[in-house]
Amino acid sequence: MPSIHDFATWEPVLRLLRAANMERLAAPGGHVGGRIGRHGWSMPMPPRLPRPGRALQVEDMQDEFDAVERVRSALADAGFDEISFVAEISPSGQTTLHLVSFGPAVEAGTGPHPGSLVLVEGSVPEPWRRVPDPVPGAVPAPSVDLALLERRLRKRIPHAIGATEAEITATEARLGVALPDELKVLYRVTRGRWEDWGDDYEKAERVFRAVGCELFPLDDLYIADAPSRPSPWEFAAMAAVVTPPDAAVQGVVGSPGWIAFGDNGGGDRIAVDLTPGPRGHTGQIIVLSHEENIGADLVADSLTDLVMNRRSRRHSGRRHDQLPVVARVNIRSLPSIHAAAHPGLEVLSIGVWEGEPLSLAPVIGLPRLRTLTAYPGTLADPLEIAKLTGLEFLELGPEEWRVLLDAGAVPRSLSAAAIEVRGDRHPLAIVALANELLDLWDRPPITQTILEGHLGPTA
Structure with missing residues (x-):
C-alpha cells in the first residue's frame, strides 16, 4: 500500500475532485481543499442523487468511497488520525498537492482550514476551570x-x-x-x-x-x-x-x-x-x-x-430574565455593543452586521470579559482589542488579525485563538497566518508536505 506521502495514494481522490471542480480549478488561483480522517471526510464534491424511484445506495458513491479509503488506509499505516490537503490542478493535469498537518497546537476545524489555535498548552476555557460553589x-x-x-x-x-x-x-x-x-x-x-x-x-x-x-x-x-x-x-x-x-x-x-x-x-x-x-x-x-x-x-x-x-x-x-453574560450583537439579536455592556459580561459575539462598523469602546474595562468573536468587517478599529486586557479567547477575520499582528498588538492574555474564514479564501494563506500566531507563543507550527504529480489531460 502506498504511503500517505505518495502521490499515487491521492490520485483517485484528485481525479474525482478535478472532475467535480473543473471551472473552479481553471480560474486564476484555482484550488480545492478538504480533509480526510479515519472516521470521516470533507471534500468539495457535488451531492450524489439517487436513481429515480429509489434511495441513494452505497454503490452510487462507490468511486468516492474507494478513493477515500485508499487515503484512510495510508493514514492508519502512518498512525495519523486525519490530514488536510489543498490541490492546484492545471488544465493539462499538472498537480501540486499540499498536505497539511495541524499538529498538537491546533484543534480540528472545517475542511482544510485550521480550527482553534491552543496558544497555551493544556489550557481550557474558564467554565471548564470552575468548580461548584x-x-x-x-x-x-x-x-x-x-x-x-x-x-x-x-x-x-x-x-x-x-x-x-x-x-x-x-x-x-x-x-x-x-x-x-x-x-x-x-x-x-x-x-x-x-x-x-x-x-x-x-x-x-x-x-x-x-x-x-x-x-x-x-x-x-x-x-x-x-x-x-x-x-x-x-x-x-x-x-x-x-x-x-x-x-x-x-x-x-x-x-x-x-x-x-x-x-x-x-x-x-x-x-x-x-x-x-x-x-x-x-x-x-x-x-x-x-x-x-x-x-x-x-x-x-x-x-x-x-x-x-x-x-x-x-x-x-x-x-432568562437577567442581563446575559453571553451577549450576541447582530442583525437579529442585540442592536449595539452598548446594549450588551454590563459588568457581568463574559462573552461578546459580534455576528453579521448591516450598519457601520462597531466600536468596542463600551466594553473596554469590563472586569469579566474573556471571549470576543467578531465577524469579518464588523470592527471599526481592531486595535481597540489591545485595550481588552482580560481576553483568553479571540476569534477574528484574517484582515483583523493582520492589523493586530502588524501592530504587535495581539493580546498576550490569550490562551486560544481562531481565524474566522468566510468565502473561498486560500487555505494556505490562512495556515501562514495561523503559524504567525502560534509562533508568538512558541507553539508547534502547522506543517506542509508538497507532492508533485500529473493526472494527465481530461478525457
Whole structure:
C-alpha cells in the first residue's frame, strides 16, 4: 500500500475532485481543499442523487468511497488520525498537492482550514476551570426512604445479583468519593452487569424499567467532572457558568460530586448530584444532555423518587430574565455593543452586521470579559482589542488579525485563538497566518508536505 506521502495514494481522490471542480480549478488561483480522517471526510464534491424511484445506495458513491479509503488506509499505516490537503490542478493535469498537518497546537476545524489555535498548552476555557460553589445548608430530600427503595427494587427484580460490600468499597476507592446510601442500596440489589442477565434483553429491560434508566455496572460508574465533557475552544469559550439563587442544579460544566450511574437510552447521562444548587437536595438525580456542553437538569429529588417514578417539577436553575453574560450583537439579536455592556459580561459575539462598523469602546474595562468573536468587517478599529486586557479567547477575520499582528498588538492574555474564514479564501494563506500566531507563543507550527504529480489531460 502506498504511503500517505505518495502521490499515487491521492490520485483517485484528485481525479474525482478535478472532475467535480473543473471551472473552479481553471480560474486564476484555482484550488480545492478538504480533509480526510479515519472516521470521516470533507471534500468539495457535488451531492450524489439517487436513481429515480429509489434511495441513494452505497454503490452510487462507490468511486468516492474507494478513493477515500485508499487515503484512510495510508493514514492508519502512518498512525495519523486525519490530514488536510489543498490541490492546484492545471488544465493539462499538472498537480501540486499540499498536505497539511495541524499538529498538537491546533484543534480540528472545517475542511482544510485550521480550527482553534491552543496558544497555551493544556489550557481550557474558564467554565471548564470552575468548580461548584459550596452549599452548606444542602440536605437530602425528605423523600429519601432506603427501606422503601430496597423493597421496591427487590419486588421488581427479585432474582437480581447484587454487588458485594467489597465491590462497592473498591468502586468508592476508584472514584475517590463515598457512594451515597441510596446508590449503595441500588447496587446491593443489582450490580448491573450484562453477563448476570445471560444476554437476555428482556431481563435487562426489566432492570431498566425498575430503576428508571439504563443502569451502568459498578465498574462503569464515573465522576462527571469538567474533563469528562471535553469541548473545542470555539464552542467552550462561548459558554458561561450561571447559577441563579433559586437554582436546584449548579450551572457548572461538571462536578466532582456528580456520579454518573446510568443513561436515559438516548445518550444523556443520569447522575447523583452531591453538590446541588442553592435550592437543591444532596443526592438529587440529574441528567446531563449529550447535546450540551454545560449544566444539567433536575430529574428527581432523590433516587427513591426516580425508582418510584416521582419526577421533580422544580426549577433546575436556568434563567432568562437577567442581563446575559453571553451577549450576541447582530442583525437579529442585540442592536449595539452598548446594549450588551454590563459588568457581568463574559462573552461578546459580534455576528453579521448591516450598519457601520462597531466600536468596542463600551466594553473596554469590563472586569469579566474573556471571549470576543467578531465577524469579518464588523470592527471599526481592531486595535481597540489591545485595550481588552482580560481576553483568553479571540476569534477574528484574517484582515483583523493582520492589523493586530502588524501592530504587535495581539493580546498576550490569550490562551486560544481562531481565524474566522468566510468565502473561498486560500487555505494556505490562512495556515501562514495561523503559524504567525502560534509562533508568538512558541507553539508547534502547522506543517506542509508538497507532492508533485500529473493526472494527465481530461478525457
